[in-house]
Amino acid sequence: MKYISGLSSPVFDRPGQRTLAILGSTGSIGTSALKVVAKNTGDLKVVALAGARNVALLARQAETFRPAYLGVLNEAKAEELRALLPGGYAPRILVGQEGYTAMATLPEADLILAAQVGAAGLVPALAAARAGKVLCLANKEALVLAGDLFRRTCRVSGAVILPVDSEHNALFQAYAGHDGRQACRLILTASGGPFRAKSLQEIQAATPAQALKHPNWSMGAKISIDSATMMNKGLEIIEAVHLYGASLDEVDVVVHPQSIVHSLVEYEDGSQLAHLGMPDMEIPIGYCLGYPHRLHIGLERLDLAKIGTLTFEAPDLLRFPCLGLAREALAAGPSHPVVLNAANEIAVQAFLDGRISFPGIARLIEHMLCKHSLTSMHDLEDILDLDAQTRTRSEEAIGKSEW
Ligand SMILES: NC(=O)c1ccc[n+]([C@@H]2O[C@H](COP(=O)([O-])OP(=O)(O)OC[C@H]3O[C@@H](n4cnc5c(N)ncnc54)[C@H](OP(=O)(O)O)[C@@H]3O)[C@@H](O)[C@H]2O)c1
Structure with missing residues (x-):
């Protein structure tokens, strides 16, 4: 890697x-x-x-x-x-x-x-x-x-x-001082969002107010909905591939509801190096702004004894199909992630406006990806054109049927 x-x-x-x-x-x-x-x-x-x-x-x-x-x-x-x-x-x-x-x-x-x-x-x-x-x-x-x-x-x-981004910042910190060529796996942690423990039926009936209520992080509306669908983790897989030059199969996701372990790098000898901290974006932001010096953040200190238990589980692609869609889009070629992202932004806004259902977000993205045929993305203009076209087509699709 x-x-x-x-x-x-x-x-x-x-x-x-x-x-x-x-x-x-x-x-x-x-x-x-x-x-x-x-x-x-x-x-x-x-x-x-x-x-x-x-x-x-x-x-x-x-x-x-x-x-x-x-x-x-x-x-x-x-x-x-x-x-x-x-x-x-x-x-x-x-x-x-x-x-x-x-x-x-x-x-x-x-x-x-x-x-x-x-x-x-x-x-x-x-x-x-x-x-x-x-x-x-x-x-x-x-x-x-x-x-x-x-x-x-x-x-x-x-x-x-x-x-x-806290996961990629954690990877960055777990790389520091090590030979990156000996890294063999990047493990992104995911909180699982507000619907981690909900049934498929409950998730299908989710309202914007429920989806906006993230259990651990306080964030803007768009990323909060992305966390609820787990598209956020899908986007982060793509982000990790680009930032660290990893291949898609070198990036894994593990659900960690406490959001204390922010991600891990695994090395050839089987060691996994993790970054732990309180779930507050001031920490990764401060790390970047002061880099390589650590700034004064002054938050409550992480007390592992007080937290007691850290748990981990595999993500469920059936209840959270967006995670699989993001992987498929990256594997399909350079234009598919553009379609994925644009359709997602339109779908998230439509859900927040009450125009489509929560499962409609994943359905619309899948529909837009299926309709797309691979095109080459040479420069910024190609990307912006495809982004604009996908937005228009996604809105048209929303207007034509129930999602
Ligand atoms: N929040 C987090 O904890 C977190 C963690 C990791 C990564 N991120 C990423 O960081 C980015 C920002 O997230 P956020 O949660 O901070 O979002 P946010 O709270 O919604 O804030 C978005 C910012 O972008 C501005 N903005 C909105 N529409 C714009 C437009 N058309 N052109 C230019 N600026 C525009 C907003 O301005 P006004 O409010 O003045 O309209 C606001 O300053 C996202 O890409 C997100 O994925 C966020």
Whole structure:
């Protein structure tokens, strides 16, 4: 197994204060990142913050951290934001995809935290990679859509990807100081989500409120539904393959309801090295922002005696078919993961809007994958075209029948 392509020489070690641009600062990852920054002001300084629609929160963040740049989704949101900013503070407000891309490549930023949700995060994250940045990547969809492109880009630009996703961050930590060529298996842990112990019948009747209630993690709506369907773990298998140069059969999933073991690397001699910690995203975010130094996080310490029992079980593909769909999509070729991701994003939103049922999410994705024939994905335009087409077709399919 090869070691991380973008990270082949993880030598980034800039002493002193680092400057940071956060794309998606108003989301769950973004707000956790700002908590880490607030506890480490000697080490980290925010130079740019981007939200999309939640300008009230963005204005509060801006008032506290005073970055020189702010980003929002469109001109109307920029107007709203201007009206909320305190007198005497006049940051540059950048707008839309172009604005986010400019923020992802700012010469003033040492680190770019890509924490926007879904395919919307792809273009700015790729721009950061093209600019040779240190990219702290939370947006897993970017790698699902364009993993090969990221690998090629990082090789040319020298960009470094530091994985924020807790499982991939755990793998990164379990690789540290070891010969990655001797790794033979990556084991991703999964909480199993809110329906882990529910019957197929109960899962079929699941409501958005039930699906949004994750037992261990506090996250945005899209990833919470992905956790309930276990598509999140499917996307993470694809993410791991791209980040670590593993083959599909070298990546396994084990359900671990306590979310204390965040993932494991198995080496040739049978040793498995795990990363353990409290289930709080501040830990992997802080690890990336301070890398290779560990920042002050100040959370409750993990007390294994108090936890007492850690359990593990095999995932159930019958109740959670999305996990199998993600594997099949990756095995089928470079365009299938694009279809998988776009159909999933449309299906998740439709479920949240009450337009399709919970099992309809997997059914719609499977339907879109079955209708798709393999196409080559040479560049970003190919990916964006297929993403857009799949979204349109998925909406049409939702309109035509009951899901
Ligand atoms: N949450 C977690 O614990 C966690 C863990 C691992 C990985 N991740 C990954 O991290 C990413 C963010 O997840 P999250 O849970 O933080 O999501 P979230 O809470 O929904 O936040 C998403 C962020 O993206 C912004 N955004 C929404 N639509 C956008 C668009 N069209 N263009 C640009 N920005 C847009 C939102 O802005 P507004 O709110 O201002 O509209 C918000 O700042 C996802 O890829 C997720 O899979 C999350």
